[in-house]
Amino acid sequence: MQRRGVLGWLIPMLWTVSLGLWGLARQGSVWRDEAATWQVARRSTAEIWHMLGNVDVVHGCYYLLMHALFECFGPSTTTLRLPSVLATAVAAGCVGVIGHRLAGVWVGLAGGMAFGLLPAVQFYLQEGRPYALVAAGAGMSTLLLVTVLQERVHGAYWVAYGGTVLLSGLMNWLSLMILPAHLATLMWTRAGRDVWTRWATASVAATASVLPLILFSRGQSAQISWIPPLTWHMLIGPAVLLLIGGVGALLDRPRAGRLSVAAVGLPLLAVPQIGLIGLSLIQPLFLDRYVLFSLLGLALLIGTVIGSAIEAVRPRRPGASMWILPAVVAVAMVALLPQSLSKRSPSSRVDDVVAVTSDVRRLKETGNAVLFVPSARRDTKSVSPSAFSGLRDIALAQSPEKSGTLKGVEANPDRIRAAMLAQQRILLVTDTPRVARPVTAERDRTKVSVLRQYFTAVADEQVRGRRVTVYERRASAR
Known part of the structure; x- marks a missing residue:
């Protein structure tokens, strides 16, 4: 039994690590969100603190962690993404332990292995951003809650619970939506007064500690102004997830007052999804990565479906029942193979910050000028300064670095115009038409206008969402 308990979390962890290491480098590509991590992690601690006062404070703890890792192991796609792989493996291991404790080893194994196979998890499994780390924190806090409810332990477990929720909140404060999910579990299981008191104390302490970050980050909300308002078609995905989770909960035969997979998994899946939808009605926030940790609940409930199938077959065909999980995993792998391969290719993201640098090196001439439209495309230079x-x-x-921003501070439009008119040759780094958004900033409109009026494009290269165009001054415009 003890050996089975170890395998219940070890196999899902090793399975998830293998999925994460598969194609980890993505042919050396780094897309714009990861480029933010890369360039900030390479700054000094003082420069990071300066930046957090202006932008991205919500990811401050993650940036400091990645800075430490870059200092220790050097900047590379492995250093950038391996923390997410390991964190996802921890989350899968937590699913395995929870499922095993609540419904048996097969439910734990199936749920833990299912977590790493979920398409959204496979995407962020290899992402140099904090969402996998938040999922690991959510898995650990849920496991701690299950432990105190099952074994009625106190003291250090509640301190660990509150600390884990706090750390997850510092990585992304939307992870605090796990607290109402755990609240629903306590209500479902009719927890005693002592448990309620300790849970409330730990939750309030964690929330109060994260509150300054929440309030300060509200002043930087312009960063997410690009998120579109909630529409009905956005609700299709959550509805499908809740339907699958509901089937798993029904198969678990949930009963009020009993700690079960349904009592833990269904709130963990449903509450963050519904909570994010509610918040998005106030301010557009609906991005699946913000509640990636809710898929822990879905994995638990999928584990219940597979575990129920094994239990149904075992009395009549005990030998065959042992092959149900391997068969399901094999079928799922084959069915998801096109998606899995796609997510591990450079084209899986909207762009590749570094791919265009080889063209910059080939097309540039010493003394040429360079422009970026929009200015956020300067991330190419920040990640690969030697190319420029x-x-x-x-x-x-x-x-x-000096301005404490991600894209720097540009001169006013008149100064940009004058500087451009003094050039004979300009390289423009921008987005390809497929992913480009309309030019709206006055500085960017000035750049485009001057190039069209006074310059001629003599070379143009496009690769993986990025574009570099060489402009030379027209003889008639000199």
Whole structure:
């Protein structure tokens, strides 16, 4: 029995690590969200603190962690993404332990292995962003809650619970939506007064500690102004997830007052999803990555479906029942193979920050100018500064590091116009038409207008969502 308990979490963890290491480098590509992590992690601690006062404070703890890892192991796609792989493996291991404790080893194994196979999990499994770490924290806090409810232990377990919720909240404060999910579990299981008191104390302490971050980050909400308002078609995905989870909960035969997979998994799946929908009615926030941790609940409930099938077959065909889980995993792998391969290709993301740098190196001439439209495309230079050596960033007034921003501070439109008219050759780094958004900023409109009026494009290269165009001054415009 003890050996089965170890395998219940070890196999899902090893399985998830193998999925994470598969194609981890994505051919050396780094997309724009990961580029933010990369460039911030390479700054000094003082520069990171300066930046957090202006932008991205919600990810501050994650950036400091990645800074430490880059200092220790050097900047690389492995250092960038391996923490997410290991964190997802921890989350899968937690699913395995919870499922085993509540419904048996097969439910734990099936749920733990299912977690790593979920398409959204496979995407963020190899992402240099904090969402997998938040999922690991959610898995650990849920496991701690199950432990105190099952074994009625106190003291250090509640301290660990509150600390885990706090750390997850510091990684992304939307992870605090796990607390109402756990509240639903306590109500479902009719927890005693002592448990309620200790849970409330730990939850209030964790929330109060994260509250300053929440309040401060509200002042930086312009960062997420690009998120579209909630529409009905956005609800299709959550509805499908809840339907699958509901089937698993019914198969678990949930009863009020009993700690079960349904009592833990269904609230863990449903409450964050519904909570994010509710918040999105106030301010657009509906992105699946913000509640990636809710898929822990879905994995638990999928484990129940597979475990129920094994239990149904075992009395009549005990030998055959042992092959149900391997068969389901094999079928799922085959069915998801196109998606799995796609998510591990450079084209799986909207762009590749570094792919265009080889064209920049080939097309540039010493003393040429370079422009970025929009200015956020300067992340290509921030991630690969050597590719831009010898080029003059003529629109830049203050570097990202000195300005405490991600994209730097550019000069006013008149100064940009004057600087452009003094150039004979300009490289423009921008988005490909497929992913480009309309130019709206006045500085960017000035750049585009001057290029069209006074310059001619003599070379144009497009690769993986990024574009570099070489412009030369027209003889008639000199």
